[in-house]
Amino acid sequence: MDIAVNAVAGALKAFFADLPDPLIPYILHPELVEAAKIMNYNERLQVLRELVKKFPSINYQIFKYIITHLNRVTQHRKTSLMTADNLSICFWPTLMHPDFENKDTLATAKLNQSVIETFIVQTDYFFHGGEIAESSSSEGTPPPHCH
Numbered sequence: 001m002d003i004a005v006n007a008v009a010g011a012l013k014a015f016f017a018d019l020p021d022p023l024i025p026y027i028l029h030p031e032l033v034e035a036a037k038i039m040n041y042n043e044r045l046q047v048l049r050e051l052v053k054k055f056p057s058i059n060y061q062i063f064k065y066i067i068t069h070l071n072r073v074t075q076h077r078k079t080s081l082m083t084a085d086n087l088s089i090c091f092w093p094t095l096m097h098p099d100f101e102n103k104d105t106l107a108t109a110k111l112n113q114s115v116i117e118t119f120i121v122q123t124d125y126f127f128h129g130g131e132i133a134e135s136s137s138s139e140g141t142p143p144p145h146c147h
Contacts, residue, residue: 005080012066013094022097023063028054029096029112036111036118042132048118049126063095063119064127071123088117 016023024032031051038044055063070087077083092113098105124130 009090013091016094017097019097023059023066023095025055025059026097032115033108033111036114045118045122045125045132048115052119052126066091066095067119068123068127070120074120084117084120087120088113092116 028051032048035044035047035051038047052060052063070084070091073080073082073087074084092109092115093100095116096112098109098112100106119126122133125132
């Protein structure tokens with residue numbers, strides 16, 4: 001069976017978009033945005049690791065699987081051109097179901113995207129008991145600012 005990668009990605013995104021509730025529970029969105037604002041990268045990671053543990057069990061397991069897969073995709077970025085940044089831009093709305101009619105959602109969009117990017121880059125740390133990954137794009141860089 002020969003199916004284009006973008007068709008599979010589109011079907012996956014459509015599945016998550018059609019869920020009645022987002023994979024990342026709405027109740028945690030404000031805490032995730034606040035975590036994204038933490039200037040110290042290691043502290044930000046620790047807070048995000050505690051927040052992901054608050055997901056309902058099934059949401060956590062599916063999120064872990066999806067983020068681990070997206071991390072694997074980034075390992076082929078030289079051929080696929082899909083970096084953690086690119087993937088997070090594509091997938092954060094699907095995983096969070098933001099209300100784009102809401103002015104606050106637009107103001108925090110980059111922070112939400114940054115959270116997903118961090119989960120992708122630091123998959124081993126968040127989900128597999130690994131160490132913090134070296135990340136030239138994120139480490140030591142302040143989080144994006146909300147306007």
